[in-house]
Amino acid sequence: MRKTMKWTVMVSLSSIMTITAGCSGTPPQGTSAGSGKPAEQAVQAPPKITMMNIFFDPEPPAANSDAMKIIRQHTQTDLEVNWVPSNTYNDKLNVTIASGQLPMMIAVQNQGKDPSIINAVRSGLFWEVGPYLKDYKNLNNMNPLVKTNLSVDGKIYGIPQHQYLTREGVTFRRDWLDALGLKEPKSIDDLYQVIKAFALNDPDKNGKNDTIGLAEYGSLGSFNSMLVYHGGVPGWDVKDGKLVPDLMTPEYLNTLKFYKKLFDEKLINADFPTLKNNQANELFEKGRAGMMIGGKQYAYDREPNLNKNVPGSKIDLVTQISGPKGIRALATPGFTSAYMFPKSSVKTEADLKKVLAFWDRMADKEIQDLMVWGIEGQHYTIKDGMFVRTSDGNDRFQKEINPLRQLRSHDVSLVSKGTLGAMRTKVDESYKIDDPVAVNNPAFSLVSNTWTERGNELNKWVEDNRVKFVLGALDDSGWNNVIEQWLQKGGDKVIAEYNEQYKKVNAK
Template sequence: MERTTNGNRLRLWGLASVALTTFLAGCGDQGASSATKAPTATEATKEPLKLSMMNMYYSAEPPKADNEAIKLIEAHTNTKLDITWVPNSAYNDKINATIAGGELPKIMMIASNKASGIVNAVKSGMFWEIGPYLKDFPNLSKLNPLVLNNISVDGKVYGIYRSRPVAREGIIYRKDWLEAVGLTEPKTIDDFYNVVKAFATKDPDKNGKADTFGMYEGRGMNGFQTILSWYGGPNLYGVQDGKVVPDFMSKEYIDALKLYKRMYDEKLINLDFAVVPGTKRQESINQGKAGLIISTLDDVNSGFNDLVKANPSAVLDVASRITGPKGERLMLYNGGYVGVYMFPKTSIKTEQELKQILGFLDKLGDKKMQNLFEWGIEGKHYKVENGKPARLDGKAYETDISSIYQLRYDDGSQTDAGEDVPIVKKYKQMFQKNTEIAVANPAESFESATLAEKGSELTKIVQDARIKFIMGNIDEASWNQAVEQWRKSGGDKVIEEYTVQYNKQKK
């Protein structure tokens, strides 16, 4: 599972400045030349290319060294991979420590590529600029220009983004509960509220007890941005009167807050939402405590095995398009990417070596590799029916393939259309169709020196006020005072910095 909350996007992690400065002293001033070409087949080395890499994992245990899928990747790309797997919860700390230590792998998956320390490292020459090389590779040359712009620093590209569906969020709900309370899939905000209320008050599990929540939420408030999109709000930042301003300065943000407050006041959501981790959301579904969560739609395909074990009659379904005041809208998910592969100059000494490594990533995007990530290994994870792959063993796929899924960067455009189970087919169709209603963040590629310095302080002002409003500890007037505090504490400077870059970009 991958999540990036509003608070996380505002918060910027720093690196140890002294260690970083010392390390940067060893970085050269190599640059990319647009005249260079990718290595031809005859130039490629016959011996496997040895590649060290750092990446994260979300599974309970790191991928095993003898993972069969990794062996297939090595064979296809003619590489020998040395991957340092780090749990997602400790990943940013590990990146910081690794950079401070100076011993960097040749490929670093940077999860927080817009963190001030990483941006400063880029500007100081720590990483290769790779934008001019992309046109020389068949797969890398097809990377989405919009997303490349989103990851850029000063208009230059320093990494390969890991593609994700651009409109990925929606509702995962108990379909059997929906039928039990006599309702249908929600299509409007009022429908959504009515479903949440029914799940909490109409005994959907028929046990005669008032022991269920309509929706379960965690301290990251994972569903807030999606609900904000239904009301027509901006994606983290929007443009008002020619200025780039944060989403919480919009009327739609207040509307979303009021819906959360209503659900809280009526005890339709868990009252401890402000302190429980986001992982509790899936757990609440598995334990039959809640009827729905707002999450990435593909989460429905994993993490709910315990639900079926405890209640074999349970059925999950997904919904995504909710009509609000401005029609159907969804936030463009994380700028269309989650993490960026970057290439340290201290580990990659020459342009030729860089091109070889880019060649590995290009091959990792081949159709054969896309199908490996999507379907797994034939005969073990899928079989071919009517000329199409069909899933065989979902649990084996989760163990063998999902555990290494973080290696994947492609957009899945070359994968074979298969005989998916209905729920998977449904959310894949939603991913494709929902791109037309995705709302982008106009400030995605911008930088703010003020946020780099005061990001945590500014974020805390808004996050604290948001929770207090929902819990009824402050009213709308006090909320507006918190926004003013944000502005006076540096927020107005953020608006100014972003607006200058926005106007420059428009020219």
């Protein structure tokens, strides 16, 4: 299959209208009762909704699958989707915008913060939807942080494609913890003590000094979570009413020193700068490392491989670590893409209300269950009021339901309870306690032209030198020089641009 191939899937209108006949029977199709003449349409046809969306799987979602039929029925729409492969999506989107021939809804990647999209928003290409959200029960319940992150110049122009707000936690070997007589870490010091014991106290009882406390990779994959534990804010913090880049804060330096301590004491793998994420995962799955800090899903999707390599091993999860500013959790933007509505194809306010109604219904409990569980009898059954996967439900779900994940705009708060396993349940429950203490990057909704141009370069500069600090090649004075050079490379302009916008948005 050529990577450049594009698929267009036209989802046809299914028969979702039912006309109830009286006692005398149903008249022939196309006639009215007692007249024999063509009948006026008794039920208004559902509105046609067109969309351009992205897919990441080898094939696009099936056009007439049972799941798509349920979506069309529940949303009361004739949904037509143009599915475009992820590797060509942005090019296709730019061409489509330039042509002016836009569908009613487009999925915009990078949280809608690409320069071309920002320019289109500011030129009036898309509808502002913020004032309408209050009229839709589900859309109105959007997390306030997500609303903020979604905004451009303080206004909301799209509906989010859902991502968990607090995705990260501490996954660890429960059997090692129990073998060493330790308790779950609840503070930064607890975390350090557990990492140290996992590395130095022979938790696997093989008589060898061959274990790793914390598996790390690259420029420190767990750094942002650790920065939050230490009281910092990844990206940008607010100090005295002004935005300050994280690398210039004392919390950032303290976090660097924490990692240096772990490295100096041989508590993390010494080769972390050369490893990729999957290689760090392997250290954990092969029984060498006792802890990972990252996606909460590690707690259940790493266990099968670990149990193959280390029979009888057990994994557990902690998501709340207390630091100098209390219990805090790293926040994502809360969405990966944004669905936006061009005025050229959504021509009237009435049309806008139809597409907003579509997304509001897509967040109903019925669709949340569909997106998480699938279809009753195919992917799950109900036993004693609990949803239970069928024997082949997981495989079928991945093939038939998961490809539709780009249509998920809800936060799974209404999903029916079921038996996906104790750890999956623990992870799902964690969002309820972590989201209220989520730490958000206050600059996320802002746009800096300099950052757009040089952000990758500036990030790489910081991450490379972050590793040097941990390895001992830089001291505090050396880190100050890193900051000065970051400013000279364009960081000073980024600070000025972000603060100019921040002041305008917060003055409203």
